[in-house]
Amino acid sequence: MNVTVFGAGYVGLVTGAVLADLGHQVNLIDIDTDKVEKINRGQPPIYEFELQSLLQRVISSHRLKARTEPTAHVSDSEVIFIAVGTPSLDDGAPNLDFVHQAATTIGQHLNPKRSYVIVNKATVPIGSANLVEMWIDDGFVQANGRPTPQGMYTVASNPEFLREGRAIHDTLYPDRIVLGADHPEALNLLANLYRPILDQSFEPPPRLLRPQGVKSVPLVRTDRLSAEMIKYAANAFLSTKISFANEMANICERVGADIHTVMSGIGLDNRIGPQFLNAGVGWGGSCFGKDLSALIYTAWEYGYEPKLLESTRQINDQQRKSMIKRLQDELKTLKGRRIAVWGLAFKPGTDDLRDAPALSIIAELLHLNARVMVYDPVAMDNMRRQYADWDIRYAKEPMDALDGADALVVLTEWEIFRQVSLEDILNRLKTPIIIDGRNVFDPNEARRLLVRYRGIGR
Ligand SMILES: NC(=O)c1ccc[n+]([C@@H]2O[C@H](COP(=O)([O-])OP(=O)(O)OC[C@H]3O[C@@H](n4cnc5c(N)ncnc54)[C@H](O)[C@@H]3O)[C@@H](O)[C@H]2O)c1
Structure with a gap:
């Protein structure tokens, strides 16, 4: 045709x-x-x-x-x-x-x-x-x-x-x-x-x-209306699943449970399923935030208050902010601190930066006068081009970002980050602080090595 x-x-x-x-x-x-x-x-x-x-x-x-x-x-x-x-x-x-x-x-x-x-x-x-x-x-x-x-x-x-x-x-x-x-x-x-x-x-x-x-x-x-609604309902459900996992992670953190085990445990239930239950820094990308906002807006147009969808969005915002809070808990002031950031893209496998959690987190770090060194295997060119006026440093290799850094923050779960040993990371950091926004590292291993490790919900 x-x-x-x-x-x-x-x-x-x-x-x-x-x-x-x-x-x-x-x-x-x-x-x-x-x-x-x-x-x-x-x-x-x-x-x-x-x-x-x-x-x-x-x-x-x-x-x-x-x-x-x-x-x-x-x-x-x-x-x-x-x-x-x-x-x-x-x-x-x-x-x-x-x-x-x-x-x-x-x-x-x-x-x-x-x-x-x-x-x-x-x-x-x-x-x-x-x-x-x-x-x-x-x-x-x-x-x-x-x-x-x-x-x-x-x-x-x-x-x-x-x-x-x-x-x-x-x-x-x-x-x-x-x-x-x-x-x-x-x-x-x-x-x-x-x-x-x-x-x-x-x-x-x-x-x-x-x-x-x-x-x-x-x-x-x-019909056309149902087809259009299927798309919004699908993205609303997927983003709600992630916000649900994050809400559970926040409770896990307080009570001392491990979100990874908890989500694996519930994911085995056929009615729930294992996918989209990863706790972390939250969802991003060009679709979830925009489509959720559009559906909320549609509901408002008809005088309906979509409370579940609004909470999904709020939890996601909080999740991003919590990365800064975790850094502040560890370092107190962030002024003049060198923060290494691994991952810019909103997820692995893409160079898309639209609504990536890294953007709001880096913007806040800069606002708090931290010095930011980033590494991403594919999204750095887009970052340089689209955010040319941001005062950040780009590393050639993941390990180069760590030299002299006060903390490492992981924001995208690229496979190459999983392959780096915690020992090698510790050898390069100035202080052994890792804020693992994607639960890439093993918390037990981190504790054994005396890393000040903050995963999400573990
Ligand atoms: N990106 C995704 O993962 C994804 C997944 C499912 C659905 N969607 C939806 O698909 C749509 C497109 O998303 P995308 O990510 O491909 O967007 P995009 O921004 O990557 O691409 C849109 C393209 O449209 C072009 N364009 C704008 N006005 C035009 C015009 N008048 N004539 C011809 N070209 C024009 C732009 O130059 C741009 O290249 C959006 O509604 C999005 O929500 C995106």
């Missing part, structure tokens, strides 16, 4: 590249010239496992082409995805400006003699499919001076659930595909687009093998 994807970010680029690899012809539109040029050179503008080889494959086979200008290819497409960003406004409501712009542009390029399914893949507030229709119609009127012909297009919702760091894996082997539309033909067309994934009939790429037992992917066919 001919497909156009608006937005070449984490979602749009990965979706476009995977669809192209599955045999579709993909036209990728982004307003960022630099990104478009990189993509067409086969160079991913983001860090994502195996994206480079996938991109090079689909570029060299001419199945994917990135562009800054919507061209005739838009009107030739049967399916048009909107995968642009929907960041939060100050009041928590999502900023739909990019969606508005993309939908208007789509409307301007539709050919009245053809029919289209236009798909919201961006995470948009419940009811946004109607808004997108309005904006597409506006674009069509601007370009053609007459109203959109009846039935020329349908707007569907196809929320995305990929995890950064595993984006291609999750696109090829999703837990489910959710399609929401008011017309069965649109659902059928989209199901056909995803057929190789639904049936798992494609040949897996060499380093992205099919997980054992995955024979097909469940398809949820529903």
